[in-house]
Each structure stands twice: as structure tokens, then as C-alpha cells.
Amino acid sequence: MIPSLPKRNGWGGNEDLVLFQGLWIYPFMLPGILSAQQQFQAQPADIIVCSAPKTGTTWLKSLIFATMTRTSFDDSTSPLLSKMPHDVVPFMEFDHARFCTHRELGVPLLATHVPHSLLPQSIIDSGCKIVYICRDPKDTLFRYIISLPGASYYGPYWDHVLGYWKASLEHPERFLFFKYEELMEDTVLYVTKLATFIGHPFSSEEQRKGMPEKIVEMCSFDHLSNLEANKSGIHRDGMIENKLYFGKGWLGTG
Numbered sequence: 001m002i003p004s005l006p007k008r009n010g011w012g013g014n015e016d017l018v019l020f021q022g023l024w025i026y027p028f029m030l031p032g033i034l035s036a037q038q039q040f041q042a043q044p045a046d047i048i049v050c051s052a053p054k055t056g057t058t059w060l061k062s063l064i065f066a067t068m069t070r071t072s073f074d075d076s077t078s079p080l081l082s083k084m085p086h087d088v089v090p091f092m093e094f095d096h097a098r099f100c101t102h103r104e105l106g107v108p109l110l111a112t113h114v115p116h117s118l119l120p121q122s123i124i125d126s127g128c129k130i131v132y133i134c135r136d137p138k139d140t141l142f143r144y145i146i147s148l149p150g151a152s153y154y155g156p157y158w159d160h161v162l163g164y165w166k167a168s169l170e171h172p173e174r175f176l177f178f179k180y181e182e183l184m185e186d187t188v189l190y191v192t193k194l195a196t197f198i199g200h201p202f203s204s205e206e207q208r209k210g211m212p213e214k215i216v217e218m219c220s221f222d223h224l225s226n227l228e229a230n231k232s233g234i235h236r237d238g239m240i241e242n243k244l245y246f247g248k249g250w251l252g253t254g
């Protein structure tokens with residue numbers, strides 16, 4: 001199928017991008033996306049983190065995982081202290097497509113970079129909840145996600161954002177739409193909203209004891225980027241150094 005798809009040069013990449021169902025991707029991404037479309041079985045209790053690359057995915061994964069698992073782990077025992085966030089919350093079209101039992105610690109949390117229009121039908125049908133994050137395009141311009149005139153991977157970026165934005169307006173009970181900048185501005189407020197949305201609201205006792213603040217602190221850039229698991233090690237079969245997810249200006253997939 002790949003040779004028959006339209007191609008064009010991606011920004012900065014050596015490899016050509018191919019156009020698959022309106023989405024510009026690198027050819028190596030196609031098998032995982034197809035496999036997810038054909039085989040992924042979402043459960044009603046699943047939470048799916050959706051984003052275009054470079055918009056705050058790693059951070060949002062950490063915040064949701066820490067929020068969902070706060071009764072099992074605390075800020076001294078969380079798997080986030082010893083594993084990098086992408087190993088804790090797998091991507092549907094990369095990790096889960098290859099190891100379909102891979103759901104860390106039985107937590108019903110997965111992530112994807114595919115746009116709304118390419119989500120597996122089971123995600124739409126299951127009624128599961130979706131949390132999307134977008135970011136000011138000018139801050140992601142040099143991270144290759146904006147589409148001028150169209151060839152950025154997982155682009156066009158505007159279509160990516162608009163697809164989820166419209167879905168969040170139509171189904172606010174199923175879609176929570178975050179902006180990276182707002183999350184930065186008042187992370188505690190948005191984590192509290194997030195907890196309620198995913199069905200794990202903070203009790204007054206938890207609020208009194210500062211649970212939202214502890215989660216925010218544990219998932220802060222300064223804390224996560226200084227953990228050994230994120231400073232060293234290599235992710236996805238040696239493809240990506242963990243520290244690059246926390247570096248400034250890295251251009252890869254994650």
C-alpha cells in the first residue's frame with residue numbers, strides 16, 4: 001500500500017512522509033495505525049490521552065497516571081519514579097499495537113497521536129473518555145507539527161486540533177480539551193478538573209491534605225526530568241533516548 005500513497009518531504013526529516021487518510025505520517029507508523037484501527041478494543045472504562053506530538057503528551061500522561069493510581073501509590077512509590085512516562089502509559093499505535101496485553105499495572109490508560117477522524121471505531125463506540133492536549137502553534141513550530149503547507153508528521157496540525165475540539169463541543173461528557181499553556185498556568189486547578197472528569201474526583205480530605213499539589217509536584221518538569229529513569233535509558237527498542245522527551249527542541253515522536 002505504501003508505494004501507492006502520495007508522498008512529500010517532511011520538515012527536517014530525511015524520510016518522505018506519506019499521506020494516509022488525510023494524515024501525513026512516516027511509513028514506519030502505518031502498520032501500527034492500521035493494526036489499532038482494525039484490532040484495538042476499547043473498554044468503557046478506558047481513558048485515552050490524545051495529542052499531536054510535542055504538545056505536552058509526556059506531562060499529561062504523567063498527571064493522569066498519577067491521578068488514577070493515587071490510592072495504590074504515593075509520591076515515593078509511583079512507577080513514574082522508576083520508569084519514563086511513555087513506558088508507564090503506552091501508545092496505542094506503537095506499543096499496544098505490538099504487545100496487545102501491554103496495559104501497565106492494569107490501569108485502563110492509553111495514549112495516541114492519531115487524529116479524531118482516524119480513531120479506532122471501538123473508541124467511538126465504547127463511550128470511553130478522551131483527554132486531549134493542544135499547544136500554541138508558535139511554540140511547536142520548530143517541533144514540526146504545524147502544517148505549512150501540509151507536510152508535518154501527524155499533520156495537518158490544525159485538522160488534528162479541530163477534530164478533537166469539535167468532538168469536545170459535541171460531547172463534553174466524553175472529551176476534555178486542555179491547552180498546554182493553561183495547564184502550565186494553574187496546574188492544580190486543571191488536575192482537579194481532570195480528576196473529576198475521569199471519575200476519580202479528589203475528596204475534601206484529599207484536597208485538605210494537598211493531594212492535587214503533590215501530584216503536580218511529582219509530575220513537574222523539574223522533578224521528572226531529574227529522575228534517573230528519564231535522564232538515562234533508551235525507549236522503544238533503542239530508538240529514542242529517554243532524556244530527549246524532556247529536552248528542549250527535540251523533533252522525534254513522543
Ligand code: A3P
Nearest residue numbers: 053054055056057058059219220221248249254
Ligand atoms: P519544549 O519542546 O518546549 O521543551 P511531548 O511530550 O508531547 O513530546 O511535548 C514535549 C514538550 O512538553 C516539551 O516542550 C517538554 O519540555 C514539555 N514537557 C515535558 N515534560 C513536562 C512536564 N513535566 N511539565 C511541563 N512540560 C513538560
